[in-house]
Amino acid sequence: MTYRKSGLILMFSLFFITHFAFAQLTDLARLEYSFIPKSNSDDQYTRLRALLNYPIKFKNDAYFVVGGEYNRILLNLEDDYPFNTSGLNKIHVIDLNLGYTFKWNENWRFAIKLNPRIASTLTRQLTSDDYFVNGGIFTINDRTKDESLKRPYRLILGLTYNATTGLPFPLPFVSYYREINDKWSFNAGVPKSNLKYSINNTNNIQAFVGLDGYLAHLQDPLVINGESIDHISLSLVVSGLGYEYLFTNHLVGYLYTGYTFRLNNVLRNKNRDEIFKLDDINAFYLRTGIKFKI
8 A cells, every 4th residue: 555545545534434423413404515626727626515414312311313414526627638527527425324322421422323325426326336334433521511611621532434445444533622711712633623713602713724525436437548447536635714603502604715735636446546636736625504503
């Protein structure tokens, strides 16, 4: 395994597991739009995302969460390429969200999640290559509502597994949120770290660093330089500023804008080795949406 591939695998493992694991436990509904234009080109990347989760409460403050998420990725490839790009225009990522969480003791909560996934161009009948299974176990110490603490915090520790990484073992996960005072707070973790300032009860601004991307199977493989192309992936690291408007304590509108300082959009063979690079030039980044959270 090359160093370049190892770095991508680690990035995807951290992004796909931690992002969807925590969102699965806290977001009940979300609609989102992302946009990245290709620098010095007519190409662009657009993602439409919809998420819906339904928590079922049991006794002793335990919850079973069932839901789903759909990501539609549109690649408008207008440049000249040495192959037919029509089969790359639409990529679909469909997740089934299954989660269970309960109070372990007075301070700690335990959570487990399972994420069966379809990630494919969906141009033909589904095969085993279109299916992936992700999951994780987490312990959560959430003291953000504890009025006895001068600086409330939330700590999440876990182990995660992602079939899209190619690694046959789980990876550790750590996320730490802390309120500095009534105005300032920070979150240190992956896929996003931020420093947030609360202007008032309804307006927040923040500086952030985060990961984004996808990995999907091509049902109509391409042949480039004698190599069969079976997968497409995008990985990026982005930094910028964000704004949140709180309609209520649970309904939030948001806008994040910034610039990528690592972008890698490539076509890969069955072993997920990089064969053809679609783009690696940093560009403007925009993500906006509305969410209803616990």
